[in-house]
Amino acid sequence: MRELNVKEIQEVNGGALAFGAAIGAVAGGVSAYASGGDFGDVVAGAFMGGASGFFGGAGGMLWSAGSRLTGGAIGGSGIFFGALPTLVDAK
Numbered sequence: 277m278r279e280l281n282v283k284e285i286q287e288v289n290g291g292a293l294a295f296g297a298a299i300g301a302v303a304g305g306v307s308a309y310a311s312g313g314d315f316g317d318v319v320a321g322a323f324m325g326g327a328s329g330f331f332g333g334a335g336g337m338l339w340s341a342g343s344r345l346t347g348g349a350i351g352g353s354g355i356f357f358g359a360l361p362t363l364v365d366a367k
Contacts, residue, residue, distance in 0.1 A: 282342075292333050300329025 304325020
């Protein structure tokens with residue numbers, strides 16, 4: 277079995293970003309609704325969850341393709357977007 281080159285990896289992972297964003301958006305929206313949020317909270321939770329899933333997926337794809345530094349940086353932004361609502365709500 278041969279290893280895939282970078283172009284082949286990008287073709288295989290083409291839908292991963294949208295799929296990760298969709299899962300993150302659903303999880304963020306449901307989480308905001310379950311914690312008693314209004315419509316604006318649910319929309320914000322879905323947006324931040326979608327951003328977290330998108331950037332987390334991009335970081336994971338870059339990491340697995342061999343770009344460790346770039347993958348770590350992009351994946352870190354996914355963590356940032358996931359933690360941002362908690363940081364904003366902290367008083």
